[in-house]
Amino acid sequence: MTIASSPSNIDSKVVCGTIAAIRGSVVDVHFPEQLPNLHDILRDDRSTAIEVETYLTPHVIRGLALTPTTGLARGDRLTSTGTSLQVPVGDRLLGRMFNVFGQTIDGKAPIEGGDWRSIHANPQVSQERAIATELFRTGIKVIDLLAPLERGGKAGLFGGAGVGKTVLITEMIHNVVRRLEGVSIFCGIGERSREAEELYREMQEAGVLANTVMMFGQMNESPGARFRVGHAALTMAEYFRDDAHRDVLLMIDNIFRFIQAGSEVSGLMGRLPSRVGYQPTLATELAELEERIFSTPSHSITSVQAVYVPADDLTDPAAAHIFSHLSTSIVLSRKRVSEGLYPAVDPLQSGSKLLTPLVVGDRHYRIAQAVRKTLATYEELKDIIAMLGLEELARHERQVVYRARRLERFLTQPFFTTEQFTGLPGRLVELEDVLDGCERILNDEFSDRSETILYMIGTIDEAPAAQD
Incomplete structure (x- = not known):
């Protein structure tokens, strides 16, 4: 994990190049001397941010724009910042709302200076992970009875459009945050800006915002920003678990949008699609995110993830890959919605590995x-x-x-x-x-x-x- 007191204090090479080609969010940049590192951020004299994704030749990189490319042209000069994308960490984040760049979007004073960390980090080795099994109570009858959650585990809320995934996540936040002694982090990936604003107000009115951090990469943002916002939220969560020694509840809405953003990025980068048009690197990209969610012997990150299921098809490759990472699967049924049975949890398709007599x-x-x-x-x-x-x-x-x-x-x-x-x-x-x-x-x-x-x-x- 890259750690620094602030982005400007990192000792790394700063190099300059010129734009050779632009295709949507993909930008090829020529560097006459040395190349920047992978994942370094390139900037111009405006607010454009481009992440280095791959090397094409000894002098040309292919980058992904995390901001709109409007106004960019061939021949424009870009400078490497010498660092990867970073976000602030610390107790100063509590009660605030951020975008993928670590900038505040709640209309209050910006976060400046202090400790910033790279969003790119490898999961800890297995010896540092806790193996104890403990229930995580939600106060929701059908979940606690038939699909109990694991403290330090990952739970998925599967369902198509309009079956109540976001409502269920919001209710869990309401029930759990008040009696949780740790920190809650809400990560919105590719969802509606209206939902972000409503959730912020609801948590403020419920009096739980003071122990909550909110991170959003909304659906109108570039695929690169939506693809990285999950890692940005996990970087903040890892700080509270490992440095502040507090339990973390990480809510992600919607993890399918992370895969969808990865599919868009893959297409823009020119990779051949795999099954049903998904990116060939789907399993790897999902594992890089999911494997950072775990418990240490002292504290845990417990994750609840909403999963949009295209056409209510649970055999869709995205849903199938997500299933493999979860300890609890909660499937929402459109049929139960039509019968007025809320929450619309399907008791026969939902399940948990914790539902054994020993646990x-x-x-x-x-x-x-x-x-x-x-x-x-x-x-x-x-x-x-x-x-x-x-x-x-x-x-x-x-x-x-x-x-x-x-x-x-x-x-x-x-x-x-x-x-x-x-x-x-x-x-x-x-x-x-x-x-x-x-x-x-x-x-x-x-x-x-x-x-x-x-x-x-x-x-x-x-x-x-x-x-x-």
Whole structure:
């Protein structure tokens, strides 16, 4: 990891060259004497920033513009800064919003001087990583029950457009940040500027902004900036984990946009595409980012990543490669959205490697398996019910259907971040209350009650009040 007190204090070569060709965001630069290092930033007398990507000849490099190339022309002079892209680190970042260059975009005073670090860093060796397994509670019933998160692990929220990925991430921030003694970092990759502004205001109103850092590379920015913003956020997260010795919660929305930006960069650089048009280096580029997220023996970076799934196809190469890095996979279902079951988590496709008796305990494992089995049986019976009707099922099958429908409604939950839209006060539910509620439903305790009393409540004890 490159560390310096400030970008100007780095002892490295500063060389000058002239632009030989410009094709969109790709710029070829000729250097008559020596070449700059890979990943060095080239600048002109304006605000243009170009990152050195590869060497074409002993005197020509190919660079990627991180800013718009409007106004650049052949023959223009560029100077190497002698450093790679850097961002500030330290407690001074808390409560602030940044772009990929480490510049503040919240309208407040800029961050200058102090400690700045290169965004390019290699993951630590495996001996320095912690191997202990610990649950990370979110207060969201269906996740804590069927797809528990790992402290220091990586969780993915998979879903197509409009199924609630950003809402779920925002709710996790609301539930977790208040009781988290560490730092939260939100990294927006290629998402809408409206969402960034709304999230900033929500976190300010919730009183959690003071322990949060926000980093954005929005969808209107160049592919180079969107491709590097994830590494910039991880550089800040690594400082808080390794130097400040604090636990970090890293939210990424949306990791698919990182892959998409890499695909755009690959095409601009002239590389032949691979499967479904993705870049041939997809697996390597994703691993370089994901392998920097882990726990040390003292502190951890826990990551929750929204993953856009093109056309709701979980076999898409981008989704398949992301799956391989995760300890928890939470799949959001458009079908459950249409049924009004929020959060729209698919309980049968979602899962976690932590859901074993040795980690979560026998009671949690037993109840989770019973819930999943009940819901799976109901899914198998739906075709028969649609054709012949519920009355044609055997008595024990009807009981399974009734339990499954009650479980589905109990696992819905009103969110704090959607109170203004639903009119329902948000609920944060502890795991013991979730287990107690599911166990009582599985034991047919509510078989004589309408299933609607279990819809959009917190703990099971709220059901009688909801009935009244």
